[in-house]
Amino acid sequence: MKAPARRNDEDWRTLKFHAGQIFTPSSPLTVAELFAGRSSQIDLLAEVVAERGRHAILYGEPGVGKTSTAMILQHFIPSAPQTVHFYRHPVVSSDTYSSIWKEVFKGMTFNLEENGMIRSHAIADLYPGEVTQNDVIRELSTFKESVIPIIVIDEYQQFKDEIGAGYLSETIKAVSDASCHATIIVVGVGDNVDDLVRGHKSITRCSEEVLMPRMHNDELHDLLWARTTQLGMKLDGDAKWKIITLSKGLPAIAHALGKSAVNSAISRRSMTIIESDVDKAIAATVASSKQTLKSVYEDATNSNQERAKLKHLVTACALAKTDASGWFAPKDVVAPFTNIIGAHRRIDHFNSNLKEFATAKRGNILQMKGEERAHRFRFTEVAMQPYVLMKGIEAGLIDKKAMSILSSPEQDDLFSSTSS
Numbered sequence: 562m563k564a565p566a567r568r569n570d571e572d573w574r575t576l577k578f579h580a581g582q583i584f585t586p587s588s589p590l591t592v593a594e595l596f597a598g599r600s601s602q603i604d605l606l607a608e609v610v611a612e613r614g615r616h617a618i619l620y621g622e623p624g625v626g627k628t629s630t631a632m633i634l635q636h637f638i639p640s641a642p643q644t645v646h647f648y649r650h651p652v653v654s655s656d657t658y659s660s661i662w663k664e665v666f667k668g669m670t671f672n673l674e675e676n677g678m679i680r681s682h683a684i685a686d687l688y689p690g691e692v693t694q695n696d697v698i699r700e701l702s703t704f705k706e707s708v709i710p711i712i713v714i715d716e717y718q719q720f721k722d723e724i725g726a727g728y729l730s731e732t733i734k735a736v737s738d739a740s741c742h743a744t745i746i747v748v749g750v751g752d753n754v755d756d757l758v759r760g761h762k763s764i765t766r767c768s769e770e771v772l773m774p775r776m777h778n779d780e781l782h783d784l785l786w787a788r789t790t791q792l793g794m795k796l797d798g799d800a801k802w803k804i805i806t807l808s809k810g811l812p813a814i815a816h817a818l819g820k821s822a823v824n825s826a827i828s829r830r831s832m833t834i835i836e837s838d839v840d841k842a843i844a845a846t847v848a849s850s851k852q853t854l855k856s857v858y859e860d861a862t863n864s865n866q867e868r869a870k871l872k873h874l875v876t877a878c879a880l881a882k883t884d885a886s887g888w889f890a891p892k893d894v895v896a897p898f899t900n901i902i903g904a905h906r907r908i909d910h911f912n913s914n915l916k917e918f919a920t921a922k923r924g925n926i927l928q929m930k931g932e933e934r935a936h937r938f939r940f941t942e943v944a945m946q947p948y949v950l951m952k953g954i955e956a957g958l959i960d961k962k963a964m965s966i967l968s969s970p971e972q973d974d975l976f977s978s979t980s981s
């Protein structure tokens with residue numbers, strides 16, 4: 562956006578509107594220019610599309626950017642002289658094998674000459690009844706070589722029809738064996754592919770398994786940079802690192818905080834976003850968070866016993882170093898908990914409270930897995946971790962030292978784990 566010499570109210574309003582369009586915390590991305598990072602996943606998926614008979618399963622935690630990546634992929638496939646035909650169906654829990662393919666077939670068309678006129682029809686019109694596996698294999702075999710068909714079956718974890726899931730798995734294998742050049746990409750939430758495909762092995766034999774991890778700091782940096790630059794605004798270093806660290810690799814949080822911080826700067830009539838804008842954004846994001854996050858946090862931290870320090874403990878959990886899937890061990894909580902309450906605390910001191918966080922009484926704010934003495938925990942809902950951090954900042958539980966670490970570029974985690 563070109564910077565006018567002196568902005569009037571109308572200019573600031575326009576800028577705010579434009580910010581609202583490019584920060585999209587609630588919807589998958591469709592604009593390639595605003596898509597940040599993810600080059601290794603895109604490259605892998607592009608290789609899959611290029612190779613006949615190969616398909617993909619794109620999986621990962623909720624909200625990490627699976628749908629956006631699947632949708633943007635089409636723009637990264639060198640199309641000339643061929644053209645990419647892209648179809649996507651987000652599965653809903655009432656879907657069956659047949660209803661999924663009917664939806665996909667609604668987007669696929671064929672031409673028919675009628676009275677000297679060429680008319681386009683949806684393939685779905687050919688199937689008033691149920692769609693069978695043979696129908697799908699036949700239809701996917703009829704694509705011309707001049708097109709690159711990509712079919713995305715998204716939100717696969719919603720597919721409750723076990724028999725249908727078996728059929729789908731067999732279909733993908735059969736499409737592969739028939740050497741069709743259509744690529745099917747199954748997308749869904751899961752820590753691993755087995756979680757997602759629930760034992761339907763044939764799907765994995767011909768599919769590349771592509772993990773969508775949380776975003777790296779440099780990818781979140783790109784996400785923010787692309788947007789603020791497009792607005793002609795500057796994001797101050799401290800403000801940027803605060804957003805990045807609080808986002809915990811979740812792009813939707815970076816969008817929400819980024820948008821709100823931009824709005825705060827605009828209301829100050831400034832083109833530079835500074836740390837106090839991010840603090841305002843934290844308050845606004847906490848206030849507008851989903852009611853379920855708020856009530857689970859309340860259940861988890863509500864206590865008559867001041868000694869329990871449950872708010873401090875849950876904040877320490879949100880600061881703990883985790884593995885790639887968000888799991889942490891009690892020992893990882895020691896350093897942040899000690900830092901927050903300002904006195905050394907051993908695992909025995911908080912272990913029973915930690916376990917209680919994984920019960921209904923505490924809103925199941927955490928999940929627990931593993932044997933006694935080797936328990937691991939993680940936040941049940943991914944968005945809870947940044948929410949807890951923001952609540953911790955608001956409540957002043959994260960002190961100045963931790964706050965300065967929070968703004969430090971070279972530090973990707975607030976605390977490294979130490980043993981008890």
Ligand SMILES: Nc1ncnc2c1ncn2[C@@H]1O[C@H](COP(=O)(O)OP(=O)(O)OP(=O)(O)O)[C@@H](O)[C@H]1O
Pocket residue numbers: 585586587588589590595596597598599622623624625626627628629630750784811812813816
């Ligand atoms: N590479 C990216 N660059 C910028 N923003 C992104 C990127 N990937 C995702 N986003 C943003 O992150 C949010 C989540 O993206 P998306 O809906 O694609 O995730 P998802 O993994 O499909 O989520 P779910 O598990 O809920 O289906 C959206 O606000 C989207 O705009």
Ligand SMILES: [Mg+2]
Pocket residue numbers: 627628629715716
């Ligand atoms: Mg999605």
